[in-house]
Amino acid sequence: xxxxxxxxxxxxxxxxxxxxxxxxxxxxxxxxxxxxxxxxxxxxxxxxxxxxxxxxxxxxxxxxxxxxxxxxxxxxxxxxxxxxxxxxxxxxxxxxxxxxxxxxxxxxxxxxxxxxxxxxxxxxxxxxxxxx
Numbered sequence: 001x002x003x004x005x006x007x008x009x010x011x012x013x014x015x016x017x018x019x020x021x022x023x024x025x026x027x028x029x030x031x032x033x034x035x036x037x038x039x040x041x042x043x044x045x046x047x048x049x050x051x052x053x054x055x056x057x058x059x060x061x062x063x064x065x066x067x068x069x070x071x072x073x074x075x076x077x078x079x080x081x082x083x084x085x086x087x088x089x090x091x092x093x094x095x096x097x098x099x100x101x102x103x104x105x106x107x108x109x110x111x112x113x114x115x116x117x118x119x120x121x122x123x124x125x126x127x128x129x130x131x132x
Contacts, residue, residue: 009055013048020044 020041023030027037 003058004051004055006055006059009051013051016044016048016051 023032024037024041027034030037032040
């Protein structure tokens with residue numbers, strides 16, 4: 001007998017969630033009463049929860065797997081005995097200006113990324129191409 005996997009459940013529930021969100025966000029466009037759309041989204045959420053629970057029950061994580069993940073040693077950028085040359089010195093005014101320029105560029109990038117994300121959200125919410 002086949003068993004629902006965690007990955008399969010995630011794939012299915014992500015599609016269920018996308019459909020539920022589209023119905024809820026575009027109820028009027030689809031000719032659906034908003035209360036019915038909200039109920040549909042709620043029931044889709046219940047189905048998604050049941051599907052995810054089934055997958056977790058089918059393939060539970062074993063304690064030894066979790067313990068092995070926690071105890072893994074991962075190499076990092078700092079090696080024992082490494083001298084941090086920046087910490088020994090002091091910031092000069094030139095370094096402060098460079099840091100300020102980087103911070104301003106970062107702030108500008110964050111604003112731009114927010115605008116892009118906002119546009120992508122609009123595009124994603126209408127991934128069924130419901131309107132022209």
